Amino acid sequence: MNNTTLKQIAQTLGCSISTVSRALKHHPDISIKTREKIIELANTLDYEPNAFAVHLRTRNSKVIGLMVPTLSNYFYETFIASVEEESRKNGYALMILQSANDPVIESDNLKLFRQNRVMGLFACISAHTHHLDGFTKMIEQKIPVIFFDNVPNELSLNKVCLADEHAAELAANAIIQSKRKNIVALFGDPGLSITQKRMGKLNAILNQNKESIKLTIVHAVNSAEAERAISKNLSTKNKADLIFCMSDELLIGAMKAIQIKQFSIPDQIAVIAISNGFVPKLYYPEITYIETSGYKLGKLAFTHLMACLAGSTAIQELTVESILVKGGSI
Amino acid sequence: MNNTTLKQIAQTLGCSISTVSRALKHHPDISIKTREKIIELANTLDYEPNAFAVHLRTRNSKVIGLMVPTLSNYFYETFIASVEEESRKNGYALMILQSANDPVIESDNLKLFRQNRVMGLFACISAHTHHLDGFTKMIEQKIPVIFFDNVPNELSLNKVCLADEHAAELAANAIIQSKRKNIVALFGDPGLSITQKRMGKLNAILNQNKESIKLTIVHAVNSAEAERAISKNLSTKNKADLIFCMSDELLIGAMKAIQIKQFSIPDQIAVIAISNGFVPKLYYPEITYIETSGYKLGKLAFTHLMACLAGSTAIQELTVESILVKGGSI
DNA sequence: TTTAATAACGCAATCGTTTGCGAAAACATT
DNA sequence: AATGTTTTCGCAAACGATTGCGTTATTAAA
Numbered sequence: 001m002n003n004t005t006l007k008q009i010a011q012t013l014g015c016s017i018s019t020v021s022r023a024l025k026h027h028p029d030i031s032i033k034t035r036e037k038i039i040e041l042a043n044t045l046d047y048e049p050n051a052f053a054v055h056l057r058t059r060n061s062k063v064i065g066l067m068v069p070t071l072s073n074y075f076y077e078t079f080i081a082s083v084e085e086e087s088r089k090n091g092y093a094l095m096i097l098q099s100a101n102d103p104v105i106e107s108d109n110l111k112l113f114r115q116n117r118v119m120g121l122f123a124c125i126s127a128h129t130h131h132l133d134g135f136t137k138m139i140e141q142k143i144p145v146i147f148f149d150n151v152p153n154e155l156s157l158n159k160v161c162l163a164d165e166h167a168a169e170l171a172a173n174a175i176i177q178s179k180r181k182n183i184v185a186l187f188g189d190p191g192l193s194i195t196q197k198r199m200g201k202l203n204a205i206l207n208q209n210k211e212s213i214k215l216t217i218v219h220a221v222n223s224a225e226a227e228r229a230i231s232k233n234l235s236t237k238n239k240a241d242l243i244f245c246m247s248d249e250l251l252i253g254a255m256k257a258i259q260i261k262q263f264s265i266p267d268q269i270a271v272i273a274i275s276n277g278f279v280p281k282l283y284y285p286e287i288t289y290i291e292t293s294g295y296k297l298g299k300l301a302f303t304h305l306m307a308c309l310a311g312s313t314a315i316q317e318l319t320v321e322s323i324l325v326k327g328g329s330i
Numbered sequence: 331m332n333n334t335t336l337k338q339i340a341q342t343l344g345c346s347i348s349t350v351s352r353a354l355k356h357h358p359d360i361s362i363k364t365r366e367k368i369i370e371l372a373n374t375l376d377y378e379p380n381a382f383a384v385h386l387r388t389r390n391s392k393v394i395g396l397m398v399p400t401l402s403n404y405f406y407e408t409f410i411a412s413v414e415e416e417s418r419k420n421g422y423a424l425m426i427l428q429s430a431n432d433p434v435i436e437s438d439n440l441k442l443f444r445q446n447r448v449m450g451l452f453a454c455i456s457a458h459t460h461h462l463d464g465f466t467k468m469i470e471q472k473i474p475v476i477f478f479d480n481v482p483n484e485l486s487l488n489k490v491c492l493a494d495e496h497a498a499e500l501a502a503n504a505i506i507q508s509k510r511k512n513i514v515a516l517f518g519d520p521g522l523s524i525t526q527k528r529m530g531k532l533n534a535i536l537n538q539n540k541e542s543i544k545l546t547i548v549h550a551v552n553s554a555e556a557e558r559a560i561s562k563n564l565s566t567k568n569k570a571d572l573i574f575c576m577s578d579e580l581l582i583g584a585m586k587a588i589q590i591k592q593f594s595i596p597d598q599i600a601v602i603a604i605s606n607g608f609v610p611k612l613y614y615p616e617i618t619y620i621e622t623s624g625y626k627l628g629k630l631a632f633t634h635l636m637a638c639l640a641g642s643t644a645i646q647e648l649t650v651e652s653i654l655v656k657g658g659s660i
Numbered sequence: 661t662t663t664a665a666t667a668a669c670g671c672a673a674t675c676g677t678t679t680g681c682g683a684a685a686a687c688a689t690t
Numbered sequence: 691a692a693t694g695t696t697t698t699c700g701c702a703a704a705c706g707a708t709t710g711c712g713t714t715a716t717t718a719a720a
Contacts (some may be wrong), residue, residue: 003447003471005676016700021678031698046467051446052386053676056705061382071411074404081401084428090440091448093425098414109418115424116334116381137376141333254611259614282582282612284589335706346670351708361668383706386675 001329004045013041026129041052049290053057055117063093064305067109069101069126069150074248075276075294076124079148081157082298091265092119098275101126111136114141121304124149127189144308146301158308159317160301162292164194167274167322169199169243170290178330180270181241184216184233186210188248198246198274216240226253229312234261234269245273251287252279270330277325285328334375338444344370387446392553393423394635395448397439399431403577405624406454407604409478412628413452420636422449427652431456439462444471454479457519474638475629480522488638490631492622494524497604497652498531500620501574505582507538510572510600514546514563516556516580525549528576528604546570557581564591572660575603582609583619600660606611607655615658624630626650 006024010017015034023030023038024047028111030038048107055061056200080096087094095116099106106126111134113121121138123145132152135145144158151159185202188195206215216233220226226245233240234257243258245251251273265268265285273289274278280287288305297320303317335355340347353360353368354377359367385391393416398406410426417424418422425446426635430434436456436616441464443451449469453475462482465475474488505513512639518525527609537546540638545562550556556575563570564587573588575581581603593599603610610617627650633647 003676007676017677018679018701019699021676028697034698048444050386050676052382052391054678055709056380057673057677057679058380059705069415072407073405074402074407077402077407077458080426083429084401084426088427088435088442093442093692094427095423096414096426097412097418097424111378112418112423114333114378196613223715250449255612256614279612282609284586306654333706336708338704347707348671348709349669352669359668364668380706383675384708386677387706388676389707 003050004042004047005050006047009038009041009045009047013038024164028189030330047091050276055313060090060118061119063095063116063118063123064112065116065123066094067099067106067113067121067123068096069124071097071098072094072250074278074313075149075292078276078294079298079301082295083302087300099126101128103129107134110138114138118143120309121145122301122305123147125152127191144305145286145307146305153193155203157317158315160297160304160305161319162194162198162297162315163319163322165201167290167292167321168198168323169205170324171272171274172202172205174272174288174330175206175244176211176213178242178270178285182213182214182216182238182241183244184218184230184240184242185244185246186254187217187219187246189221190219190249194244219254220250222255223249223253226250227256228253230254230257231260233264234258238240240269242270242272245271245275248273248275248279251275251289255283255287258283271329274322279327280325280327283329287326288320289325291324291325293320333380333386334372334377335380336377338518339368339371339375339377343368351598359516362524377471391426391447391449392421393445393446393448395446395451395453396424396426397436397451398426398428399429399442399452399454401426401428404558405479405622406553409608409628409631412625413632416629416632429456431458433459437464444468444473446651448473448513450639451475452631452635453477455482457521476635476638478627478631482524486645487601487647488645490627490634491649492524492627493649493652494527495531495620496649497620499535500652500654501537501602501604502532504542504602504654504660505536505572505574507512508540508572511542512544512546512568512571513574514560514570514572514576516550516559516584517547517576517621518580519551525576532574534539550580550583553579553583556580557568557586558582558583558589561590564588564593570599572600572602575601575605578603578609581605581619585613585617592597595659601660604652609658610657611654613659616660618657619655621650621655623650 004019006017010020019030020038023035024042044307063133066083084094095118097109099109103126117301120143139145147157147159153162187199206213218228218229243254245254258269272291273287275289277291278296280289300318300320336347336350340350349360350368353365354372360370379651396413414424421531427450428438429439433456436459450473469475476485477489517529536543550559560573573584588599595601601617603617604622605619607621608623610619628651630648
């Protein structure tokens with residue numbers, strides 16, 4: 001690798017390492033003359049500080065960890081893209097690991113994060129994570145952990161979430177406005193916090209509605225299951241006239257079933273989803289959806305982490321508001 | 331942070347740091363008795379080696395860099411997911427940066443990679459990268475760079491690519507078999523190596539075809555442009571009867587136009603694309619596509635990098651084969 | 661009993677920086 | 691001229707691990 005070091009610069013210039021170090025960061029103790037000499041040589045030699053040495057000495061790794069169940073997911077990608085952008089701007093490096101929804105891999109990953117002395121961590125826990133030992137251990141070691149999207153139920157943790165209840169509320173209102181009465185609502189894994197929150201709110205609002213709405217709740221953990229469920233429903237005589245999907249993945253499955261049955265949207269069946277915005281725009285008419293921006297969530301999460309690193313100890317649960325994006329599907 | 335160190339273990343046990351260090355890695359010089367004592371204490375103290383200290387001393391960072399134009403892209407996602415998987419299995423950490431297709435950010439990123447002493451780099455260059463100085467500097471410093479997907483034209487670089495020509499050939503053959511005669515082919519930025527390769531081959535095969543195929547080539551750099559182009563074409567009286575898209579992004583635009591015009595697939599118009607496989611399966615009928623697996627490409631790239639790190643100096647340009655995945659769109 | 665061999669461990673240098681503190685040199689003040 | 695200030699720099703100790711080599715015990719061989 002043959003990287004130039006402070007020592008080399010010092011030797012060729014006949015001064016001390018500390019002088020070189022200080023000169024390169026414009027320390028007032030160093031005279032302008034020597035400073036310029038040093039900087040010039042450093043430039044021609046392509047000097048790059050060895051991050052490991054710096055971090056070892058300063059105990060400031062400038063590395064942030066990020067863990068998601070999987071990287072192949074449009075929502076996480078936008079979240080990560082957003083966080084990466086901010087990290088780079090602020091001089092942090094991102095270390096990204098995926099848990100594959102496996103608690104074992106998850107805790108292995110936490111060990112890797114600790115070994116690499118990350119200064120903070122963004123974590124979206126897997127659907128099957130029940131004990132948070134690894135996470136709490138980090139928090140005890142003063143490494144702030146910002147949970148995002150699917151977060152633990154435990155109190156007194158830093159969380160940034162989509163405004164799940166609010167999103168469900170927007171969806172519910174749109175459903176009520178549509179006057180449709182036979183609703184099928186697709187939800188994901190019942191163990192997920194986002195499932196619980198979204199389902200609870202939607203259920204509450206639609207059930208308290210004076211007019212008689214028939215709400216059927218179906219759980220599906222992937223597109224295929226969603227497709228099967230909707231396909232089955234659409235074959236019955238008492239079929240739904242509106243389908244709600246709590247996520248893009250379920251929307252994909254539902255749309256597949258609808259397309260195969262050749263039902264026209266929104267005449268024969270209306271569709272509304274909670275989504276990141278990519279999938280709904282693929283169809284025509286575009287699907288009406290409640291936007292849940294991974295991008296905004298990423299910005300929020302980063303700001304929150306920076307605050308923690310700056311010393312803020314207030315535990316907070318923050319949310320980004322949702323908005324209704326009208327398509328033509330309802 | 332309060333992390334336990336070798337020194338702390340050594341002091342509480344009354345032995346030397348080197349003994350602790352050796353015991354923890356089962357060095358034969360250390361007796362079994364002391365070794366076990368040390369390992370036990372290390373476990374109860376949650377000892378984790380400080381990666382920075384280790385890397386500084388061993389000059390082996392165990393960090394791999396990865397740069398893509400953007401993270402919000404299904405193809406890159408699968409590539410990254412694949413590389414991350416292998417990295418983790420092999421004890422490497424991944425440092426991921428996006429260039430936003432901006433050569434300036436690109437070279438800033440390279441500096442970050444150098445500062446963090448990455449041992450190797452996966453890079454998909456931006457569409458506007460013309461001088462490779464930063465990259466060649468790394469290569470000179472014995473840091474292997476594996477270019478992937480959109481790669482420089484320069485020879486003697488390590489590259490892993492989709493079998494672009496082969497993919498185009500498969501598409502061309504499928505087009506010929508379809509008997510359609512009025513083809514519109516959508517291609518991306520003419521500056522991209524993948525555009526050139528795919529276009530060249532498709533053009534060559536279709537033009538040498540004895541039967542008279544009318545091939546219209548259109549460049550579009552995003553979905554919106556693709557939609558506009560196809561929409562315009564479908565409004566003419568001499569409209570296309572088959573549309574080829576070289577990427578998912580263009581496919582999305584084309585499909586939007588087709589859906590809006592309410593043309594039925596494949597009766598009124600056939601569609602075929604080169605794709606990673608996610609988007610084509612959203613529609614019904616599913617779009618026939620030539621699969622370009624980011625996942626496989628990632629595996630190949632990783633293997634290639636490992637070979638380079640192991641000392642292989644052979645410059646290679648590797649490709650992953652494509653396959654035709656039949657949908658109902660042609 | 662002496663010598664040689666081996667097992668088990670510690671010393672100390674090293675990786676490349678950062679930084680508190682002291683020292684010499686230059687300058688300013690009486 | 692003597693003293694006090696500043697400016698400008700170097701020394702040396704960290705940060706936490708690795709490792710060649712030397713040093714003791716311990717055991718085996720002669």
